[in-house]
Amino acid sequence: MNAAAVGQPGATDYPGLEWLASMAALVDAEGAIEYANPALENGLGVSRRLLNGQNLSHWMDCPALWQESLLQVRSNEFSSKRFDCMMRLRDLREAVQVQLIVARTDHPQGLLLAEVVEISQQSRLEREEQWHNQAQANKELIRNLAHEIKNPLGGLRGAAQLLHAELPSAELQEYTQVIIAEADRLQTLVDRLLAPHRKPHVVGDVNIHEVCEHVRTLLQAEFPQGLTIEQDYDASLPEFRGDKEQLIQAVLNIAHNAAQALQQRIVQRDARIVFRTRVARQMTVARQRYKLALVLHIVDNGPGVPAELRDRIFFPLISGREGGSGLGLTLAQTFVQQHQGTIECDSQPGHTEFRITLPLP
Incomplete structure (x- = not known):
């Protein structure tokens, strides 16, 4: 069903939901989505055009509890109902624990509000x-x-x-x-x-994919065999103003660290690094709210960051590699922050992911 049709909710009908940091949707009596806000669109990794008409339970592991809550709110047994559940969000191999809130609205067709709050978000x-x-x-x-x-x-x-x-x-x-x-x-x-x-900023138009391709070329020259570098790019991402050389250095520092951690897999010829870009909507980046942001994921299948270093990997002179200077990630963080961005890391054996988030104009 098209949210822009007569009588159906659109972005202009609920501007508050458009700016809501948490994921939210207006659903019908059965839980089918009639409107999805940008945060939900970003969280699920599906455009609102494709979300319309799909049941939100498709991403849940608790469809029965979802239907029960809809019924209780719809029948006025409760004005709102909240429960914890596991949901599968974009690019996550495991379900994420969330709190779901179902509440009545004043919509003439009796649509219900469903809000999804990641428990890990805070x-x-x-x-x-x-x-x-x-x-x-x-x-x-x-x-x-x-x-x-x-x-x-x-x-x-x-x-x-x-x-x-x-x-x-x-x-x-x-x-x-x-x-x-x-x-x-x-x-x-x-x-x-x-x-x-x-070093002063040399600001110009930056294409993040040119940055990634430059780094990919350097890595493949140094590691010509045994390392596969995959590209998963969102071609819709616009250019932005920034210092291209600094961003190349930041991405290179992260990716080169990954390649060095993959030495054993390179010998086995199954080492892999993935460059993935996505656009995110209504993102909080470095304590500021932005309508659009660019997210670059740098993923490898190496042994992972040692547990004792995970909270300190961006500290200067901290290195998990013998002979390492411990400056690569510190400099990467500095360069990203000079672009008002953030850099995060999640790591476990077989899957280490660095995320660079940069606000877009």
């Missing part, structure tokens, strides 16, 4: 807030620490050079060469720490 927002605050603290710590290291480092290297010139034997000069080399290594590390904070 914890996600709290985690995003925690990561945002930690990123700000990291940024200040990095800046102060880098400057504190950089100032005496120049003096240390200069003194080593002078001493090197005065030493009488090549054997002793080897020691000063070690000091100079290590000072240069630390200087490089400091420069990497400071780079995202002092």
Whole structure:
């Protein structure tokens, strides 16, 4: 049934539902959808045109409880009814626990309001807030620490050079060469720490798929065999204003980490990385509400992030790989946040997913 038909609800009839952060629908007596808000459209990954006429129970594992609640509200036994249920949402391999609220409305055809609230949504927002605050603290710590290291480092290297010139034997000069080399290594590390904070934005039109394809080309050149990189792109995504080089670096840091974690699977020739893009509607990104947002999923089938590192993976100098600098994800987070975006990670053995969310104009 078409929601735009005469007597049927449309977006302009319920503007409050259009802006509602939680998923909501107007359903008939049997639970068939007559109107779906953007949050539901985004959550289920199905356009409202295709949702119209489908029963919401199609995504539930509790159809009997759903029908019972509809009947109780419809018969005025309750003005509203709420219950917990499991629902399958887009791109999730397992059902997600939600709370469903069914309530009467004043619609002339007696349509009922169904609201779907992810029980995990609040914890996600709290985690995003925690990561945002930690990123700000990291940024200040990095800046102060880098400057504190950089100032005496120049003096240390200069003194080593002078001493090197005065030493009488090549054997002793080897020691000063070690000091100079290590000072240069630390200087490089400091420069990497400071780079995202002092490098100015080079803003231009950015196509996220060009960013992904650039990174894919680099990865396939480094890992020509044993690694499959899949593309699942939403061609409707518009260009946006941003710093293309920073975003390439952010995506490359994440994807390169994934490839390095896939070494064993690469040997077995079944390593896989997926670049998936989607548009999200009515999204809260970095504590701001946006009508549209771009979501880039970077998924791999590696061993997963160690449990003890999952809450600290964006911290500077934290690495689960021997010889890793622990700066890749920190820099990726910094570059994404400079675009008013967020970066999240969910990981378990066989499935690690990074999500970059960027607001669209």
